[in-house]
Amino acid sequence: MSIASEILRIHDELKPFATQLIVVTKTRSIAELSETYATGIRDFGENRVQEMVEKQAQLPADIRWHQIGHLQTNKVKYIAPFVHLIHSVDSMKLLKEINAQAKKNNRTIDCLLQMFIAQEETKFGLDETELSGLLADPTFGELTHIRIVGLMGMASFTADQAQITREFQSLQATFQRLKADKFGEETGLVDWKELSMGMSGDYLLAAQHGSTLVRVGSAIFGERK
Numbered sequence: 675m676s677i678a679s680e681i682l683r684i685h686d687e688l689k690p691f692a693t694q695l696i697v698v699t700k701t702r703s704i705a706e707l708s709e710t711y712a713t714g715i716r717d718f719g720e721n722r723v724q725e726m727v728e729k730q731a732q733l734p735a736d737i738r739w740h741q742i743g744h745l746q747t748n749k750v751k752y753i754a755p756f757v758h759l760i761h762s763v764d765s766m767k768l769l770k771e772i773n774a775q776a777k778k779n780n781r782t783i784d785c786l787l788q789m790f791i792a793q794e795e796t797k798f799g800l801d802e803t804e805l806s807g808l809l810a811d812p813t814f815g816e817l818t819h820i821r822i823v824g825l826m827g828m829a830s831f832t833a834d835q836a837q838i839t840r841e842f843q844s845l846q847a848t849f850q851r852l853k854a855d856k857f858g859e860e861t862g863l864v865d866w867k868e869l870s871m872g873m874s875g876d877y878l879l880a881a882q883h884g885s886t887l888v889r890v891g892s893a894i895f896g897e898r899k
């Protein structure tokens with residue numbers, strides 16, 4: 675199976691849904707990224723800052739780079755000049771640093787708030803109380819160089835489809851409620867339009883539950899080493 679045929683297959687599967695494919699290219703070679711680019715894909719996801727920066731320098735400038743993995747505050751400055759969307763914002767401290775670095779680069783950086791939906795201890799993310807607290811923080815309105823455009827979540831690492839379904843349903847419900855309430859939108863810094871959930875094993879399930887962005891790697895390239 676070629677990269678192109680896998681991407682075509684996934685595009686076909688996603689056709690009935692308003693769901694966009696982000697190709698997760700972490701650990702993949704420049705040759706594999708170039709091959710991906712040649713299929714027309716422009717949305718690339720990486721989880722490590724250094725790797726993203728190195729690849730960005732070697733590949734065409736019209737690629738939209740998505741930071742999907744946990745982001746340390748001290749690394750924001752390296753991706754701030756070019757990153758398209760940060761999926762993994764889970765604290766006010768991080769948001770403030772993204773704002774400061776965006777301002778330095780004379781741009782506004784779009785962010786998703788990462789929500790904790792899995793049963794595992796290891797996954798990062800906010801719960802609903804923390805999310806409300808963050809958006810209601812008096813200093814939030816001062817962050818004029820960021821924009822919150824939605825939510826991101828990772829389901830439990832399990833083969834139990836019923837459990838994954840419950841987790842996706844719960845995140846979809848949170849997203850729909852925030853959207854209906856226009857929660858935080860009075861600040862002018864929030865626009866509930868993107869829901870990033872679904873990976874190689876569960877992207878169709880995620881699309882069925884309202885995901886607008888799926889992050890898929892190994893279903894396209896094979897297992898990572």
Ligand SMILES: *Cc1c(COP(=O)(O)O)cnc(C)c1O
Nearest residue numbers: 698721742873874889890891892
């Ligand atoms: C690696 C990664 C993915 C893609 O995982 P696959 O199983 O290879 O599709 C998606 N989201 C995040 C946050 C990741 O780190």
